[in-house]
Amino acid sequence: MKAVRLLLLLAVLVGGLVIGSLNSQPVEISLAFWSLKTTSGIAIIASLLLGALLGGGMVVAGLVVPLYARLRRANKAAAVPAQPAQAPSPFDGR
Template sequence: MKVFRLLVLLAVLVLGLIIGAVNMTEMSINLVFTQLHTSVGVAMIAALLVGVVVGAGLVLVSVVVPLYAQLRRANKAVPVTPVTPPQPPFAGR
């Protein structure tokens, strides 16, 4: 499984390098108080990264946190009974 993750990471890295190399045109992003000068490829990769982070945050807040709270409530509702380990059979000695 680690080899598969490494191959996926390498493929994403190569894809990012290709996007950055092909889109070398300079651009400027005008913000209210400042101006950012960068290439189109870097801006595309940054926008993709921001979108992934925002999407993951929305999924975390809207799905994971409520399910985790529901799981905690369910665990509190179940009474805890101690489990005794089974006794080994009598060997006759």
């Protein structure tokens, strides 16, 4: 499993280097109060990273947190002590 992660990390790194090297034109990103001068490759990679982080945050907020809360409530309900088992009586009723 560690080898697969390493290969995936290497593939992403090589992809980022290829995107950065093929898109080396300077761009200026103007925001409300300041502007950012960078290359188009860095702007592409930064926007992909920002989109992945925002998408992951939306999944966590919309799906993982409610499911975790349901699981916590279910665990609390299951933790209620059951009736203690009664010891068998020496008299069997005959």
